Amino acid sequence: MPNDATAYKRRTFLRKVGAGAGVLLSGAPLHSVIAQSAGQNAAPALVTSERLRPQMTSGVMSGDISRDKAIIWSRADRPSRMVVEYASNENFHNAQTINGPIALSSSDFSARVDLGGLPSGQTIFYRVRFQDIQNPAIYSAPQSGSLLIPGGGERDxxxxxxxxxxxxxxxxxxxxxxxxxxxxxxxxxxxxxxxxxxxxxxxxxxxxxxxxxxxxxxxxxxxxxxxxxxxxxxxxxxxxxxxxxxxxxxxxxxxxxxxxxxxxxxxxxxxxxxxxxxxxxxxxxxxxxxxxxxxxxxxxxxxxxxxxxxxxxxxxxxxxxxxxxxxxxxxxxxxxxxxxxxxxxxxxxxxxxxxxxxxxxxxxxxxxxxxxxxxxxxxxxxxxxxxxxxxxxxxxxxxxxxxxxxxxxxxxxxxxxxxxxxxxxxxxxxxxxxxxxxxxxxxxxxxxxxxxxxxxxxxxxxxxxxxxxxxxxxxxxxxxxxxxxxxxxxxxxxxxxxxxxxxxxxxxxVGKIDARSKVMTVSLHDVDGKDLFKVDLHPEA
Missing domain, CATH: 3.60.21.70 (Alkaline phosphatase D (PhoD))
Incomplete structure (x- = not known):
């Protein structure tokens, strides 16, 4: 498993955002957590009732990452605009903000933003909010995630x-x-x-x-x-x-x-x-x-x-x-x-x-x-x-x-x-x-x-x-x-x-490629992570 500082910072960040970011760590029943999850972050000052805010009950996802690109996905419960902030640090210093598409019923209120020009080999921290269409001053509670942009060949x-x-x-x-x-x-x-x-x-x-x-x-x-x-x-x-x-x-x-x-x-x-x-x-x-x-x-x-x-x-x-x-x-x-x-x-x-x-x-x-x-x-x-x-x-x-x-x-x-x-x-x-x-x-x-x-x-x-x-x-x-x-x-x-x-x-x-030797180790595991089979594949020159 990777043990580099970048991976450590990435997971420390996710523990900090915790339940309030939709990366839910509690053992509470699903029905109660889902009902409460969006309300566990501080709401904008103008919001007086949680029910007025767009809700995000499906979390956040990233995917289709290649070189300097990544898709960020989420879903709201009503018409609202997806807003994505992202940065290469967990404090979101000098973060960039993208006003994404409006999530509509025609997409079941799902939305995505295609991020480009991302720095090679770096961890990207992102957070997603949805802005209410009827009242633009109202936002959902943010939900956060992270991803690693590939590149360089210098890390596993x-x-x-x-x-x-x-x-x-x-x-x-x-x-x-x-x-x-x-x-x-x-x-x-x-x-x-x-x-x-x-x-x-x-x-x-x-x-x-x-x-x-x-x-x-x-x-x-x-x-x-x-x-x-x-x-x-x-x-x-x-x-x-x-x-x-x-x-x-x-x-x-x-x-x-x-x-x-x-x-x-x-x-x-x-x-x-x-x-x-x-x-x-x-x-x-x-x-x-x-x-x-x-x-x-x-x-x-x-x-x-x-x-x-x-x-x-x-x-x-x-x-x-x-x-x-x-x-x-x-x-x-x-x-x-x-x-x-x-x-x-x-x-x-x-x-x-x-x-x-x-x-x-x-x-x-x-x-x-x-x-x-x-x-x-x-x-x-x-x-x-x-x-x-x-x-x-x-x-x-x-x-x-x-x-x-x-x-x-x-x-x-x-x-x-x-x-x-x-x-x-x-x-x-x-x-x-x-x-x-x-x-x-x-x-x-x-x-x-x-x-x-x-x-x-x-x-x-x-x-x-x-x-x-x-x-x-x-x-x-x-x-x-x-x-x-x-x-x-x-x-x-x-x-x-x-x-x-x-x-x-x-x-x-699990496949792991060693950056120095280029050996790919493939292992098979059960639901508890037990090693069942492992083989080292040496690259053909």
Missing amino acids: ITFAFSGDEAGQGWGINEAWGGYRIYETMRRFKPDFFIHSGDQIYADGVLEKEVRLDDGTLWQNLVTPAKSKVAETLDDYRGNFAYNLLDLNKRRFAAEVPFLVQWDDHEVRNNWYPGQTIGAAEKRYQQRDLSTLAANAKRAMFEYNPFRIDPSDPERVYRMFNYGPLLEVFMLDERSYRGPNSQNRQSALTQDTAFLGAAQLRWIKQALLRSRSTWKVIASDMPISIVVPDLNPDVPQGTFEAWANGDNGKPRGRELEVASLLKFIKQHDIKNVVWVTADVHYASATYYAPDKAQFTDFKPFWEFVGGPLHAGTFGPGEIDRTFGPDVRYVSIPSDMKQNRPPSELLQFFG
Whole structure:
């Protein structure tokens, strides 16, 4: 973990702002803290009643950080203007102020500011307020955060990765401590966090109580949006808002920038574009998946610190440069895929698309242009773990991920993987590492050509994190096409499925790049931070 003075000052600052800044440290129940949080800072003199002030009940977040840029995100409860102050010191001496956009109902009162020209390699302290539109003299209480701008290559880089949040009926249980894994990850002091998808379970309804195997009760915090499957835009918004009720996540988000992608449960289990929900699924009135996906993507953009590309405002795949040590490439394996099928086609077509032709070209060229030592590809699904599509409205033998389970030469979606891996070898692109989630257990796999059916690639590692806070499943069947050598699995092979968070089988990964040696150490951890697996990856010269 970093122990430099900058990191120490950053966290000292966040402890000082404490509960009054929305980086809530108390153990009070969520409902009472949320009601009081904005009132714990001194209000402007003109304010005589807390109810007159805009409220910020979702905290603050930063994300999409690259070189000298960062997105700052927050949300109000009424029409109001986002105002961001930021400085390179915790006292906000010589702070700059940006009057940001007006948060309106059209964005569910969320807003973001894209900061530019930030100093390389420095910690930025920021605080957010919302100015009332009707009475500009009235502001919300400020909420504060911090972030580190990459650059220079003179300090270590630490990042965390995981996915899968609030799934299989396991929501925020205040008595258990909420989303405890976020507090554990925070203690590792990552410079950023890769959320590998399934940020929400839009198709997962929460019950107030779930009886566990030992007879005790798991008690969920339940909101109207989590009491039904998501169909409308407001339903999806409510799912994203739900996770930000958790104090651990809000404190983490104020301190650690997010890089996010999506997978299936942001919309509906195993969905693909153009799909229609079949008659066997009774919970949905809206059965057109393209409509549901449009609502989900809009809510996802509203509730995350995405930097929207004006030339392609629907785009999820993107890259982030962290200087000479690291570049991160975020994939989108939902928006351009063909239908889930038996996945055994012999040629690349739209039916075999997983990334799609345009995104496949993009990732190849982006890797080719990269001059960073390490290239981390964030994939929302693993390469060799077989993921069957078991929805009742699809035929048996249908597959959801890359692998098709036949252990043979690449076919179907595996053709895209083969094309990318061959390109990396042909152009001698060095030090490519994959991180992912989705399967609800952690693993570490080394891919070796001498064990593969397809051999035209350079050896590489893939690390799986998750779930953050959801049911634990697996382990999955392994497809041998690309020579996977599974070095670690975090759960027993005979485990009962859908284990609750209380059994502590929740997982995340940490990557740390040593600035001097350029060695990347990747480790896997459980919800309490215990070391489960660790490997040092030495860079290829």
